[in-house]
Amino acid sequence: xxxxxxxxxxxxxxxxxxxxxxxxxxxxxxxxxxxxxxxxxxxxxxxxxxxxxxxxxxxxxxxxxxxxxxxxxxxxxxxxxxxxxxxxxxxxxxxxxxxxxxxxxxxxxxxxxxxxxxxxxxxxxxxxxxxxxxxxxxxxxxxxxxxxxxxxxxxxxxxxxxxxxxxxxxxxxxxxxxxxxxxxxxxxxxxxxxxxxxxxxxxxxxxxxxxxxxxxxxxxxxxxxxxxxxxxxxxxxxxxxxxxxxxxxxxxxxxxxxxxxxxxxxxxxxxxxxxxxxxxxxxxxxxxxxxxxxxxxxxxxxxxxxxxxxxxxxxxxxxxxxxxxxxxxxxxxxxxxxxxxxxxxxxxxxxxxxxxxxxxxxxxxxxxxxxxxxxxxxxxxxxxxxxxxxxxxxxxxxxxxxxxxxxxxxxxxxxxxxxxxxxxxxxxxxxxxxxxxxxxxxxxxxxxxxxxxxxxxxxxxxxxxxxxxxxxxxxxxxxxxx
Amino acid sequence: xxxxxxxxxxxxxxxxxxxxxxxxxxxxxxxxxxxxxxxxxxxxxxxxxxxxxxxxxxxxxxxxxxxxxxxxxxxxxxxxxxxxxxxxxxxxxxxxxxxxxxxxxxxxxxxxxxxxxxxxxxxxxxxxxxxxxxxxxxxxxxxxxxxxxxxxxxxxxxxxxxxxxxxxxxxxxxxxxxxxxxxxxxxxxxxxxxxxxxxxxxxxxxxxxxxxxxxxxxxxxxxxxxxxxxxxxxxxxxxxxxxxxxxxxxxxxxxxxxxxxxxxxxxxxxxxxxxxxxxxxxxxxxxxxxxxxxxxxxxxxxxxxxxxxxxxxxxxxxxxxxxxxxxxxxxxxxxxxxxxxxxxxxxxxxxxx
Numbered sequence: 001x002x003x004x005x006x007x008x009x010x011x012x013x014x015x016x017x018x019x020x021x022x023x024x025x026x027x028x029x030x031x032x033x034x035x036x037x038x039x040x041x042x043x044x045x046x047x048x049x050x051x052x053x054x055x056x057x058x059x060x061x062x063x064x065x066x067x068x069x070x071x072x073x074x075x076x077x078x079x080x081x082x083x084x085x086x087x088x089x090x091x092x093x094x095x096x097x098x099x100x101x102x103x104x105x106x107x108x109x110x111x112x113x114x115x116x117x118x119x120x121x122x123x124x125x126x127x128x129x130x131x132x133x134x135x136x137x138x139x140x141x142x143x144x145x146x147x148x149x150x151x152x153x154x155x156x157x158x159x160x161x162x163x164x165x166x167x168x169x170x171x172x173x174x175x176x177x178x179x180x181x182x183x184x185x186x187x188x189x190x191x192x193x194x195x196x197x198x199x200x201x202x203x204x205x206x207x208x209x210x211x212x213x214x215x216x217x218x219x220x221x222x223x224x225x226x227x228x229x230x231x232x233x234x235x236x237x238x239x240x241x242x243x244x245x246x247x248x249x250x251x252x253x254x255x256x257x258x259x260x261x262x263x264x265x266x267x268x269x270x271x272x273x274x275x276x277x278x279x280x281x282x283x284x285x286x287x288x289x290x291x292x293x294x295x296x297x298x299x300x301x302x303x304x305x306x307x308x309x310x311x312x313x314x315x316x317x318x319x320x321x322x323x324x325x326x327x328x329x330x331x332x333x334x335x336x337x338x339x340x341x342x343x344x345x346x347x348x349x350x351x352x353x354x355x356x357x358x359x360x361x362x363x364x365x366x367x368x369x370x371x372x373x374x375x376x377x378x379x380x381x382x383x384x385x386x387x388x389x390x391x392x393x394x395x396x397x398x399x400x401x402x403x404x405x406x407x408x409x410x411x412x413x414x415x416x417x418x419x420x421x422x423x424x425x426x427x428x429x430x431x432x433x434x435x436x437x438x439x440x441x442x443x444x445x446x447x448x449x450x451x452x453x454x455x456x457x458x459x460x461x462x463x464x465x466x467x468x469x470x471x472x473x474x475x476x477x478x479x480x481x482x
Numbered sequence: 483x484x485x486x487x488x489x490x491x492x493x494x495x496x497x498x499x500x501x502x503x504x505x506x507x508x509x510x511x512x513x514x515x516x517x518x519x520x521x522x523x524x525x526x527x528x529x530x531x532x533x534x535x536x537x538x539x540x541x542x543x544x545x546x547x548x549x550x551x552x553x554x555x556x557x558x559x560x561x562x563x564x565x566x567x568x569x570x571x572x573x574x575x576x577x578x579x580x581x582x583x584x585x586x587x588x589x590x591x592x593x594x595x596x597x598x599x600x601x602x603x604x605x606x607x608x609x610x611x612x613x614x615x616x617x618x619x620x621x622x623x624x625x626x627x628x629x630x631x632x633x634x635x636x637x638x639x640x641x642x643x644x645x646x647x648x649x650x651x652x653x654x655x656x657x658x659x660x661x662x663x664x665x666x667x668x669x670x671x672x673x674x675x676x677x678x679x680x681x682x683x684x685x686x687x688x689x690x691x692x693x694x695x696x697x698x699x700x701x702x703x704x705x706x707x708x709x710x711x712x713x714x715x716x717x718x719x720x721x722x723x724x725x726x727x728x729x730x731x732x733x734x735x736x737x738x739x740x741x742x743x744x745x746x747x748x749x750x751x752x753x754x755x756x757x758x759x760x761x762x763x764x765x766x767x768x769x770x771x772x773x774x775x776x777x778x779x780x781x782x783x784x785x786x787x788x789x790x791x792x793x794x795x796x797x798x799x800x801x802x803x804x805x806x807x808x809x810x811x812x813x814x815x816x817x818x819x820x821x822x823x824x825x826x827x828x829x830x831x832x833x834x835x
Contacts (some may be wrong), residue, residue, distance in 0.1 A: 079719060100678045101748035124681070146627050157625065159634070160602050175808035180746035181784050182594055182764045185802040186813045186832060191601050191634035195627040212681045234544040240566060241655035284705045340623040372624035412625035420628070427628055428579055431615045434654070435820070439630045442815035453630065 001061040003040055010085070011059070013053035016044040024431035027068065027086050032076035032419055035049040039066070039080035042144070046091045047404045048174060048204055055089065055202065056172030064451050065170075067109060069138030072335065073145060075417030077197045077403065077453060084451075087202065089140050104163060109140025113147075116208060125210040128155035131336070132321070138474040140203045146195030148413040150246040151277075153371035155211070157413075159194035159264075166205035167193070168442045176297050176377060180207065192439070197415055198450040200443040209463075213280035217245070218289045219313040222301040223270035227251055230272035231346035232416045234301035234370045237276065238343070240295055247371030251350065253330070254323050254365040254378075261326035264319030267303055270318045272372065274301075275320050277313075323367040324378065331363065331380035339403030340374045352402055353377055360395040362388075374412035375403070401426055416454045424456050433458060483556060485535025486551070489608075489616060489647050495528055496645060497614030499825045508641040508827055510551055511578030514587050517799050518640050518830045520793050525828075530582050530645065536624065537648055541566060545605060545622045547650040550582030557581055566653045569597035573728045582646045588638025591727035592687035592698070595680070595747075595762045601637035603652040609636065609644030622650045635816075641827040643820040657686070657700035662722060663715030665695040669753050676762045677748065684709060687815025689726055690759040692733075698723060726760055729767070733757055737769040739791040741777040745784025754782055777801065802832065 001009070018024060028036045045051045058065050064084030065288055070076050080086050092108035093305055098120055099105070105116055105127070111430050113134040116127040130149035131137055137147070140156045143165065164178035178190035193200060193207070224230035230249060237244065248272045259266045268275060274296070278288055286332065289306065307313045319326075327334055341349050351365060357364045363380035377399055381392040400410045400423045410416070410423040424433065436455040440447070499506050506528040534551035539566040540724045548557055554574050566739035571591025574582040585607075588600040606620030611634075619631035620626055636646055660769075667675070674690050684705055687698035689825060696718065699709045710717070734740060734757060745751060747763035755777075756765040767789075768777050775813050776799050778786040785803035788796050800832050805813060813832055827835055 049608075099748075102746055103677075103680065133783055146631070148625050152625065156598065156602065159631070160598055169808060173808050175806060177809060179744075179785070181744040182590075183588070183599065183744050183762055185785055185787065186805045186809060187639055187643070187680060187816060188588070188601050188637060188807060189635075189812060190633055191631055200630075212683060214683065238544060238655075239542040241658070243655060284702045285707075287704055319814065340625050342540075342545075342622055344540060344543060369625070374623075374625045407621065408623050409621050409626040409628045411628050412623070413627060415627050416629070424628060429618075432617050432619065432629070435611065435617055435632065436629050438819035439632065439816065442812060442819050 001063065006061065006063060007041055009057055009128040010041060010043055010054065011124040012392040013057060014043045014045050014050045016046070016091075016177055018044070020040040022325050027071070027080060027088070029069040030068070030078035031074045032079065032117065032417065035076050035418055037080045038371050038386050039086040040084065042088055043084040044088045044248045048168070051087070051168050051202060051204060052154050052172040053411040055168050055170060058448055059172060059217060059446065062448065064447060064448050065202075066450050067140070067144070067202050068142035070112065070136045072133040073415060073417065074338070075411070075415040075419040077144060077374070077415050077417040077450070079418055086104075088477060089138070092204065093316035098123070099180075104207050104452075105210055106205065107401050109138055109143075109206060110138050113137050113139055113142055120210055121213070124213050126213050127208050128161050128211055128303060129158050139206050139208065143194055143203050143206060143227045144196065145200045145413070147375070148369070150248060150369060152369075153247055154238065154243050154245045159191055161209045162190070162194070162206055163209055164207035165193055165203055167192060167201035168204050170446065170448050187343075197414070197417065197454040199440055199454055200449065201482055204388050207411055214245075215281045216279065216285050216308065218278045219284050219307045219315060219316045220276045220278075220289065220292055220296065221305040221316045222274045222276070222296040223267045223303040224272045224274070224300060225270065226300070227350050228347035229300040230274055231350065231370070233274060233301065234346060236295060237292065240291070242292060242295075244276045244371060245279045245432050246275070247369070249273065249277040249368055249370035250320060250323060251366040253363065254327060254367045255319070257324050257326040257330050257365060258319035261329060264315055266319050270302070275316060278451060297466065319376055327365045327378045327380070330365065331391070332382040332384065333380070335381065337375065337377045337379065337396050337399050338411050339400050339408055340372070340377045341403050341406045343370070343373045345406040345408070346370065349375070349406055353399060356395060356398050356402070360391050360398075362391055362395055369412070373408065380437060397423065398427060398473070403413075419455060421454070421456045430458055447455070455480060483535065486532055487606055488533040489610070492528065492530065492533060492609050492645060492647070493614055493616055496610045496612070496825070500612060500614050500823045503825065504824055505825045505828045508586070508645055510580030510582040511553065511576070512758065513575040514583045515581045516790060517587055520795065522829045525569050528645065531580060533647065534580075535799055541640045543622070545650055546651050546653055547583050547606070547622055549648045550580060550585070550646040553577065554579045560790065561653055562656070567656050568603070568651065569593060569654045570600045570603050571727050572600065575728065581649060585637055585646055585649050586639060586641045591803060592689060592723050592760055595688070595764060596686050597654070599637070601634045604634050604637050604649060605652055606650035607633035607636045608647040610647060611644045611776065612823055612826050614817070616647065617644070620650065625802075640831040642817055642831045643826070645826065658707040659703045660686070660719050660720055661699045661706045661709055662718045663697045663713055664718040665697070665715040666693055667695045668693070668758060669756055673750075673753055673759065673763050680762050687723060688762045691722075691731060696722060726758065731758060733769060734766040734767055737790065739770055739773045739795055740789045741768040741770065742787045743768060743777070743781065743784055744787070745781070749783055751782055751784060752777070774798065801819065803834070
């Protein structure tokens with residue numbers, strides 16, 4: 001089908017079809033700015049029936065479909081296909097039902113993550129996963145990427161907090177996986193859908209689990225004069241049976257950058273900072289915070305700050321939450337990595353990252369979700385310097401290989417998309433990649449859903465791309481990145 | 483603790499079955515063979531019981547990697563010695579129950595609404611596919627979005643996709659203290675109280691049995707002391723939760739036919755017929771007076787499974803709740819891709835014709 005007849009066919013089933021160059025440009029990237037691809041057509045359906053008709057049409061015509069929420073993803077999961085359409089779910093932005101009896105909320109996929117928590121706050125409830133882009137990212141995108149956030153050590157990822165999905169198959173059929181009950185017959189398709197990056201089905205409704213808002217929250221900030229000592233303290237907290245709601249770490253370059261940027265009151269001379277958030281009932285929380293304070297001192301903390309009031313807590317968090325833009329001021333460009341390693345390897349991996357930095361001749365600042373071993377090294381470089389981009393990419397590839405070597409993974413929460421498709425060949429063998437292709441074909445036999453993403457072809461791995469963040473050119477500069 | 487790696491022998495047997503087209507019945511400790519659909523014929527057994535032992539366990543990582551044939555009791559004691567536990571509280575149906583069976587049947591205990599199900603704690607798995615290939619998915623880390631989440635798919639798959647070799651599970655520290663309180667109430671009155679109670683952060687299980695609402699609280703010593711002095715109910719033995727988990731309560735254990743209803747917790751369906759109500763109301767165990775009663779027919783929503791019953795009962799009503807057409811097709815499509823020769827537990831979870 002040529003573009004003109006495709007447009008005409010789409011216009012006959014969907015009220016809002018974008019075809020002009022100027023408006024198509026809005027959709028040419030997601031949060032992965034380095035890869036730009038102008039889509040042929042963008043459709044913005046408003047009803048389930050419209051989505052079904054669009055899918056059925058594209059299925060018959062063999063036209064690739066890339067689903068898109070807010071386009072805040074960092075790995076190129078929503079980068080358009082050159083011969084395909086972008087299916088924007090932005091107009092599906094209603095919260096359909098809040099079920100207080102069963103602590104569930106039924107929402108459309110284009111609802112933002114934060115909007116759910118805001119909507120149910122007056123009932124004393126919240127939706128737990130909190131990716132850093134939560135003010136803008138949509139719940140449909142969260143399902144596609146199995147998004148995490150700073151509180152997943154205690155509250156889990158998106159997969160742990162979604163009870164049911166309504167989906168549309170590539171053929172245009174409407175179906176459900178999961179239910180309002182705690183389990184359903186058959187294979188766990190609900191779990192499989194999470195993190196499938198829009199390649200198995202189009203999410204058209206999400207039923208999320210709500211939790212009671214904790215009575216009180218307590219934040220401790222601990223400074224260390226040695227990165228290894230800080231890393232070991234993380235293991236000691238967990239070993240003591242304390243399960244913090246969040247447990248974050250920053251190294252010295254990240255601390256200095258954050259302090260210079262937002263003046264959070266961080267000790268600039270510290271080699272590492274731990275930020276630990278506890279939540280629970282008032283008196284017990286105080287006791288636990290005291291226990292944690294003693295533990296951190298015994299583990300070698302040189303300074304500890306403690307905050308319970310919202311304004312003070314925000315101040316302790318502020319440096320961490322603005323770490324990405326703060327680091328962005330250190331160099332013209334940075335490249336954000338997203339590997340995960342077993343916690344016990346934290347100290348040794350940090351040491352090796354600094355060795356790699358020297359080898360590649362580039363700077364690096366480390367911020368990470370220490371509680372679950374999810375690293376976000378930020379590689380500093382200057383894209384205008386010949387060879388710098390290649391060196392940054394090589395450095396990044398080395399870090400991901402290191403993560404795999406240590407028993408970890410190439411992506412903890414940003415997804416594979418097109419960005420890390422090359423590293424998939426490092427993490428998985430041909431036999432496993434073949435199974436991924438088989439899984440895909442079970443859901444999407446003709447391969448029209450987001451083709452070319454997440455799983456590399458067996459013949460050759462796609463060329464490596466990168467999350468390229470150029471100073472002043474961030475796609476969503478107002479979003480926190482952590 | 484016995485440790486033995488039999489993955490090569492097991493893979494060889496699967497390859498042989500693939501080539502000959504003769505199906506296998508996968509077995510661990512033989513404590514769950516009665517669950518699900520009975521084998522279509524007298525197929526030979528593939529015993530995974532000898533493939534056992536803990537591969538890796540470092541308590542501060544909150545992860546244990548263990549071979550499928552390892553007895554559940556061994557894993558539970560090892561974790562307990564380190565003040566940790568399996569948060570999904572899997573039932574043991576005898577001391578021979580293995581981790582492989584726990585994962586394959588995907589059954590979670592009373593803490594499920596609060597701490598999550600089996601699949602929520604699966605971080606990685608190694609399997610032998612029906613093609614005889616050893617495949618590794620996921621890993622030993624909490625956050626991992628590389629590739630489709632095939633390892634979670636193993637939970638509750640009844641062995642129809644692959645032979646589980648080992649699994650990595652997220653574990654948690656045991657709460658400092660636990661208190662169980664019992665309140666004499668009818669099932670309807672107990673059910674009505676459950677949504678309110680589930681908002682209390684310390685509540686870690688909510689059930690009703692034999693005229694009593696049972697509330698389990700878990701947390702710090704200090705919090706439990708407060709609950710003991712302020713919360714409603716008489717102090718009861720914590721042991722009741724193990725009986726609920728293992729279905730060893732007298733009426734349930736003695737039942738020839740036992741139906742398991744998984745339903746939206748607030749639903750009122752079959753409350754009057756419920757023998758044991760668990761999961762804040764979301765799990766209902768029903769012992770019909772007549773063996774040949776179609777309990778499923780009395781449901782307006784939710785799903786009914788014949789948990790225990792004769793082959794005749796299962797065949798008459800269907801063991802598992804029927805799936806809707808599209809999910810049924812997708813289940814079958816996955817089966818055909820993981821096990822093209824149809825040799826792994828054929829028919830155990832759904833009809834494969």
